[in-house]
Amino acid sequence: MFKRIWKRLGLVVGISLSLLVAGCGSNGGSEGGAADEGKIKLVYVEWDTEVASAHVIKKVLEDQGFDVDITPVDNAVMWESVAKGEADGMVAAWLPATHGDLYEEYKDQLEDLGPNLEGAKIGLVVPKYMDIQSIEELDQYAGKLNKTITGIEPGAGVVKSAENAVKTYESLKGWQVQTSSSGAMATALGEAYKNKEPIVVTGWSPHWKFAAYDLKFLEDPKGSFGKEEHISTIVRKGLKEDMPKAYKILDQFSWTAEDIEQVMLEISEGSDPAKAAEDWVEANQGKVAEWTKGVE
CATH class of the missing domain: 3.40.190.100 (Glycine betaine-binding periplasmic protein; domain 2)
Incomplete structure (x- = not known):
């Protein structure tokens, strides 16, 4: 038990130090004042799906002029860091079941922008x-x-x-x-x-x-595996006021299983995640334009 507690504390310290080095003080909440419009910090859990989505949204934000830092962390740390304003957001919330307990714990400290992927x-x-x-x-x-x-x-x-x-x-x-x-x-x-x-x-x-x-x-008539889930985008409170352009892109980010699986397949075949994301963005400019619509 104590080993698990120390492990979690170590992860919290690790993400805090990482975000501090990346410049967390410029947009970490009310004490920091107005955010730096050009910098955004995202966290993700290191699953195949989230490696793909984090790198794609990073590429899209960078193409809009943002300086983007993405950091892989433990599930609990991912939610906690956004809730505390140590990170600006994530596109990796599996709901309602997989991350349901963490959502319940932190939902009052976060803003849920809704699903970015259904099914x-x-x-x-x-x-x-x-x-x-x-x-x-x-x-x-x-x-x-x-x-x-x-x-x-x-x-x-x-x-x-x-x-x-x-x-x-x-x-x-x-x-x-x-x-x-x-x-x-x-x-x-x-x-x-x-x-x-x-x-x-x-x-x-x-x-x-x-x-x-x-x-x-395989069909699961007894419901052992639960119902379908969605992956949601979650951001810290105040992001809309601090970084309206980044907020709008994150709010409009939405794609399909077929989309993300193309990125995941390229990564599984040996491509660097950043390169796979770049390839997908280049090949899907129409969809990317929907995410960046209205961003000046």
């Missing part, structure tokens, strides 16, 4: 060539899959939901969720897909694997 979800994912549609049909592949679901890191939300599904569905009696890492799961999926072998993985969307392979979520 995010988690569940069990299989290749489309597998002739099943529901979790209740997985028992047809019990022998070929050795009653094993290929998971990611222990403790991840999608893993916990998969473990709950194993307890809930009669068709999964005797099955196990084999935990490893996101990378190992993706490798196993790629190898199985190449050989057209059956596989079931803990999955979430958006994710680059949906751009790389023909996959499907």
Whole structure:
């Protein structure tokens, strides 16, 4: 317990020092007075989706003349730093479930600009060539899959939901969720897909694997994985008054799973995140124009 507390304190100190070095004092809340219009500080959790979105919005803001600092942090620190005004915002809030407890803790200290991406979800994912549609049909592949679901890191939300599904569905009696890492799961999926072998993985969307392979979520009639989520943009209070142009761009930022998966796929294939973001922005000027509409 104490180890977790010290770890969180260390993360808080780390983000505070990082933001201070980046010049946090110029726009960190009421004591700092009016903000520097050219500087903005964003935080994100280092998931594939948020690496992509953070770098894309950074590129868009930079093209509008802003000096943008993006910092990867722990989930809790991400919310806390925006709530305290140590960071200006984030485009990485998974709601209503994944970050629901953090939203409830800090919602009165933040401004929610609403979804920037709809239809995010988690569940069990299989290749489309597998002739099943529901979790209740997985028992047809019990022998070929050795009653094993290929998971990611222990403790991840999608893993916990998969473990709950194993307890809930009669068709999964005797099955196990084999935990490893996101990378190992993706490798196993790629190898199985190449050989057209059956596989079931803990999955979430958006994710680059949906751009790389023909996959499907299995229907979840018992609701073990919850309902669809959205990814929201959250900013500190006072940002609209301090940096109206940046606020407007963040407020108008909205894209689709197909959009973000293009960026994620390029990164997964070895591209630097900044380069992948630059490529996407260049190829999607019409959509970017919607985000920057009305910004002088």
